[in-house]
Amino acid sequence: MSRIIAVTNQKGGVGKTTTVINLGFALIEKGKSVLLVDLDPQASLSQSFGYALASKEQSIYLVLIRPNVTVERIMRYPRPGKPLAVVPANIDLAAAELDLGDKPHRAFALKNALQPVRHRFDFVLIDCGPTLGLLTVNALVAADEIIIPLLAEYLALRGMHNLFESVARVRQRLNPALKIAGILGTMYDGRTIHAREVMEEAREVYGTYVFPFVVRKSVRFAEAPAAERSLLEYAPSHPGAEVYRQLAEVIINGRQHA
Amino acid sequence: MSRIIAVTNQKGGVGKTTTVINLGFALIEKGKSVLLVDLDPQASLSQSFGYALASKEQSIYLVLIRPNVTVERIMRYPRPGKPLAVVPANIDLAAAELDLGDKPHRAFALKNALQPVRHRFDFVLIDCGPTLGLLTVNALVAADEIIIPLLAEYLALRGMHNLFESVARVRQRLNPALKIAGILGTMYDGRTIHAREVMEEAREVYGTYVFPFVVRKSVRFAEAPAAERSLLEYAPSHPGAEVYRQLAEVIINGRQHA
Ligand SMILES: Nc1ncnc2c1ncn2[C@@H]1O[C@H](COP(=O)(O)OP(=O)(O)OP(=O)(O)O)[C@@H](O)[C@H]1O
Ligand SMILES: Nc1ncnc2c1ncn2[C@@H]1O[C@H](COP(=O)(O)OP(=O)(O)OP(=O)(O)O)[C@@H](O)[C@H]1O
Ligand SMILES: [Mg+2]
Numbered sequence: 001m002s003r004i005i006a007v008t009n010q011k012g013g014v015g016k017t018t019t020v021i022n023l024g025f026a027l028i029e030k031g032k033s034v035l036l037v038d039l040d041p042q043a044s045l046s047q048s049f050g051y052a053l054a055s056k057e058q059s060i061y062l063v064l065i066r067p068n069v070t071v072e073r074i075m076r077y078p079r080p081g082k083p084l085a086v087v088p089a090n091i092d093l094a095a096a097e098l099d100l101g102d103k104p105h106r107a108f109a110l111k112n113a114l115q116p117v118r119h120r121f122d123f124v125l126i127d128c129g130p131t132l133g134l135l136t137v138n139a140l141v142a143a144d145e146i147i148i149p150l151l152a153e154y155l156a157l158r159g160m161h162n163l164f165e166s167v168a169r170v171r172q173r174l175n176p177a178l179k180i181a182g183i184l185g186t187m188y189d190g191r192t193i194h195a196r197e198v199m200e201e202a203r204e205v206y207g208t209y210v211f212p213f214v215v216r217k218s219v220r221f222a223e224a225p226a227a228e229r230s231l232l233e234y235a236p237s238h239p240g241a242e243v244y245r246q247l248a249e250v251i252i253n254g255r256q257h258a
Numbered sequence: 259m260s261r262i263i264a265v266t267n268q269k270g271g272v273g274k275t276t277t278v279i280n281l282g283f284a285l286i287e288k289g290k291s292v293l294l295v296d297l298d299p300q301a302s303l304s305q306s307f308g309y310a311l312a313s314k315e316q317s318i319y320l321v322l323i324r325p326n327v328t329v330e331r332i333m334r335y336p337r338p339g340k341p342l343a344v345v346p347a348n349i350d351l352a353a354a355e356l357d358l359g360d361k362p363h364r365a366f367a368l369k370n371a372l373q374p375v376r377h378r379f380d381f382v383l384i385d386c387g388p389t390l391g392l393l394t395v396n397a398l399v400a401a402d403e404i405i406i407p408l409l410a411e412y413l414a415l416r417g418m419h420n421l422f423e424s425v426a427r428v429r430q431r432l433n434p435a436l437k438i439a440g441i442l443g444t445m446y447d448g449r450t451i452h453a454r455e456v457m458e459e460a461r462e463v464y465g466t467y468v469f470p471f472v473v474r475k476s477v478r479f480a481e482a483p484a485a486e487r488s489l490l491e492y493a494p495s496h497p498g499a500e501v502y503r504q505l506a507e508v509i510i511n512g513r514q515h516a
């Protein structure tokens with residue numbers, strides 16, 4: 001029974017891509033099969049696997065707007081022998097919101113595209129870009145649950161409110177079953193009072209939505225994509241890798257909230 | 259003779275808002291009058307001044323889509339006695355790209371809105387959101403020059419190419435006079451090889467576009483907005499404040515590239 005999880009937060013640079021990659025690899029370590037979907041025209045997820053698709057190359061963009069281009073056709077397998085597939089993005093996706101813009105079921109394009117392949121995977125993880133536009137709505141409609149990375153800094157916490165409103169709207173009109181798996185504190189700088197205050201406020205406001213562990217700041221996370229590796233491959237015994245394994249465990253055990 | 263500078267980079271969380279605020283305050287310190295324009299629906303700039311505009315409140319959104327709402331009417335003055343004005347944003351701006359979407363001069367909405375007031379200021383700084391869409395195009399059309407904050411990490415460097423292509427397109431079709439003032443390394447973690455390698459590669463590829471100074475990572479930058487202060491007010495003798503003063507100096511002296 002596959003589960004589709006969107007990793008979303010409209011704020012930029014808060015660890016969405018990093019979470020999709022490392023949660024994905026942690027799930028694979030625990031014996032699960034995983035599909036990663038890059039839904040950001042900036043294609044950081046794709047770049048982290050060394051996929052630099054030129055414009056017009058077949059990416060998730062064509063899948064969304066052309067019925068004859070399927071996810072199956074464009075899926076890549078970056079780790080031979082591992083049950084991991086990646087659906088890459090490219091800059092063409094920037095046009096997707098316009099091109100889908102007036103089609104009748106425009107919010108369901110991704111859900112429909114994933115339908116034929118989702119049964120092949122235990123988990124489908126969707127990497128959203130830093131927007132609340134139609135692409136992110138597609139992710140929220142396709143998803144069974146969402147994970148929200150929360151950068152442990154003031155300006156990032158301020159953005160959570162808008163995100164929860166968008167989720168509420170999608171639930172009302174498009175995907176009543178959508179659940180919030182949880183909020184993951186990211187880039188937590190343990191040496192500062194600021195990070196601690198931000199996470200305390202997050203726990204006050206969002207309670208048990210907030211996972212009981214945080215991902216601490218470490219340059220290893222920035223180095224890993226340059227090596228085209230996940231952190232779990234680049235530095236397998238790093239504390240940050242351990243946190244993503246914890247997250248995978250909690251997710252597998254089905255912790256969810258409405 | 260006023261100069262309009264757009265601070266832009268489609269990558270999220272790279273220091274655009276932080277640069278607009280602190281460059282703005284550094285210019286004020288040097289006796290210049292400054293207008294800051296928040297062009298991001300996430301409104302981090304506005305939030306950093308304590309402006310939390312509800313939906314429907316008069317923000318830059320209404321200025322862009324209604325001829326009777328002027329910048330003059332919605333400008334705020336956050337520091338009595340200082341020649342600093344702020345044009346706030348709110349979440350309504352997320353709809354701007356759709357609402358402007360098919361108007362004939364949609365790329366000129368911001369330029370036209372700034373025309374009546376720009377002469378009152380030495381500098382107008384525009385804070386762009388993490389996109390390359392119509393709002394950012396408006397900023398690139400309105401601007402005389404752009405500053406590009408570059409987060410000193412691998413995934414952020416990968417995004418520069420797309421940004422330069424967008425700038426080239428705007429120059430070809432909409433704003434031939436647009437100049438690049440420079441690329442500012444941000445959130446530079448001096449203790450890591452990674453940050454050094456990223457900036458070295460940036461200098462190899464972009465040469466003298468890259469300013470000869472970088473803004474180092476410091477939690478003080480994250481704390482300052484929580485105190486509704488720029489870093490120059492919150493920690494005036496902090497090295498990061500000093501770098502923004504250097505940037506202001508270089509900008510005032512008119513360093514520019516084609
Ligand atoms: N725990 C961490 N410590 C230090 N750096 C991190 C950590 N997690 C992620 N990073 C780095 O921070 C940057 C932003 O992370 P990431 O790309 O995952 O964010 P994002 O939310 O996907 O950004 P965008 O909104 O642009 O899609 C990247 O360079 C990444 O390698
Ligand atoms: N030199 C620095 N050291 C440490 N933190 C910084 C530095 N500069 C900015 N920050 C913090 O990093 C976060 C992102 O910065 P900022 O909001 O300026 O980026 P942005 O590019 O405007 O993001 P967005 O794409 O979401 O608009 C903020 O919490 C900010 O306070
Ligand atoms: Mg990302």
Ligand SMILES: [Mg+2]
Pocket residue numbers: 274275276298302303385386387
């Ligand atoms: Mg910003």
